[in-house]
Amino acid sequence: MPELPDIFVLARSMDQALCGRSITGVKIYQPKCLNLPEEEFCRAVIGHAFHRARHRGKWVIADLNRDWTLAFNLGMGGEVRLHGATEIPNPQRERVVLYLDNGQQLWTHFWWFGHVHLIPLGELNVHPLLARLGPEPLVADFTPQKLEEMLRGKRGAIKKYLLDQSFIAGIGNVYIQDILWYARLHPLRTVNTLDQADIERLHNAIQYVLSEGIRWGGGPREYDVWGNEGHYAEHLQVGYQTGKPCPACGTVIEELRVGSTTSYICPCCQKLGKEKNE
Ligand SMILES: [Zn+2]
Known part of the structure; x- marks a missing residue:
């Protein structure tokens, strides 16, 4: 199960890989990982570009331009991974696929307990799961x-x-x-x-x-979004x-x-x- 360092590394790689990339399409294989009805989720994210990505606890927080934040929680054995234009996701394995304007695809996979939530920008502090998180241990005011x-x-x-x-x-x-x-x-x-x-x-x-x-x-x-494995082991x-x-x-x-x-x-x-x- 990914922890803060793993999610920090993943979010940093997503920030580098995705900033400015627009979402042109969405495929949902597991609607229950969303916090909105499938059609509403797709309508809201299509046409928006990634603005920045960062971590909050064990969540990846990816702001989209304009109104929304995508929050990924990978639960057990999860990944967010970039794939090329011609690769075909396994519908039994992947949960959400985002198609990007450069032809790449962003696949999200987890075994169970994962979430891909769409949250109005600036409302993380009232999200029922994110609002419960304790302090971040790597910030200056954690003394x-x-x-x-x-x-x-x-x-x-x-x-x-x-x-x-x-x-x-x-x-x-x-x-x-x-x-x-x-x-x-x-x-x-x-x-x-x-x-x-x-x-x-x-x-x-x-x-x-x-x-x-x-x-x-x-x-x-x-792994980071390109599939590089961590070496802390x-x-x-x-x-x-x-x-x-x-x-x-x-x-x-x-x-x-x-x-x-x-x-x-x-x-x-x-x-x-x-x-x-x-
Ligand atoms: Zn000892």
């Missing part, structure tokens, strides 16, 4: 103080909060592994036991790991590294079930409880 305020009065495991899109937007079960490792925090550590130093390390780890994900072009099996520290040595201390990395997700931890660097690891 250690802000994270401390967000955690104040909360209880329960840190991992649960970091994966909650309404608490903070964009983190999922790939990047969170290295975030908690860099922060030297066990996934089950309860947030009310974090001191200021813990929160500062966590803040730095969030920004560092997400930036590294972007730097390496996204995670495994995540080669730079994972503890995530999906069961049985390998911890890069910091050499202890064998362990796998741990936490709720419905798997965690990968160094049992020495990420102790549960208040022991200091420095």
